[in-house]
Amino acid sequence: MTINAVIFDIGNVLIEWQPERRMAERIGVARAAQLFEAFDVHAMMTRIDSGEDFATVIHETAAAHPDWHDEIALFHSDWTAIAQPDIPHSVRLLRALRARRVPVFALTNFGAANFPLSAAQFPFLTEFDRHYISGEMGLAKPDPAIYAAVEADCGFAPESLLFADDRADNISAAAARGWKTHLFADPADWAQTLIDYGLLTKDEAA
The missing domain is CATH 3.40.50.1000 (HAD superfamily/HAD-like)
Structure with a gap:
């Protein structure tokens, strides 16, 4: 046909879409590896992909993980540096x-x-x-x-x-x-x- x-x-x-690589460039290889071990970044993004609000999901997730607040917040503030x-x-x-x-x-x-x-x-x-x-x-x-x-x-x-x-x-x-x-x-x-x-x-x- x-x-x-x-x-x-x-x-x-x-x-x-290689967030592990982009985050390693921004916060260092070891810190990025710890970040992706500490919580499921991809699950956070799945919520956004499924229709939840971009800013709300990231800021709520950052607040729920105070040890990683600034790193998680980068997925909102530095989106175009990560998805590239x-x-x-x-x-x-x-x-x-x-x-x-x-x-x-x-x-x-x-x-x-x-x-x-x-x-x-x-x-x-x-x-x-x-x-x-x-x-x-x-x-x-x-x-x-x-x-x-x-x-x-x-x-x-x-x-x-x-x-x-x-x-x-x-x-x-x-x-x-x-x-x-x-x-x-x-x-x-x-x-x-x-x-x-x-x-x-x-x-x-x-």
Whole structure:
């Protein structure tokens, strides 16, 4: 079947999401390791991705962990220094698909308030034909309901959607609905998948 839309995850597909690395750069390797052992940073972010308020969750979490208050607060005050840099080859693939007039969507676990901060930092995040932001939807991957919501909104058959994500659980949930999927490891492999589906030429995918 023809691919009617290509769907990108954002974190670790278009921009890096490696908070352990970024925090190590800011507060030191040993202190960052202790931070991530002391409490579950990713669980905090999941609350935000699922629709809770960005600032409220971080400030409440910081207050609940006074020994780590200042470090946790950085996830709010220094968000754009943590959720970065971009992944240039992936950005080129996004733009090459748009140049070919292939509909391109974003489906991302991202908070409703911090996504605009990243979009201001990385304007290519505004270039999608449709945005599906989990924090705005009140649904997060890999909940099957978020994939069903995408299908209902765009009107395309599941088997005509090609989705790239760096997490196997998110990919499995999409594949279970019939989506074509690509488990993202690096931009070169994703480029080859787009070539294999006939969506880009080798030169366009470079």
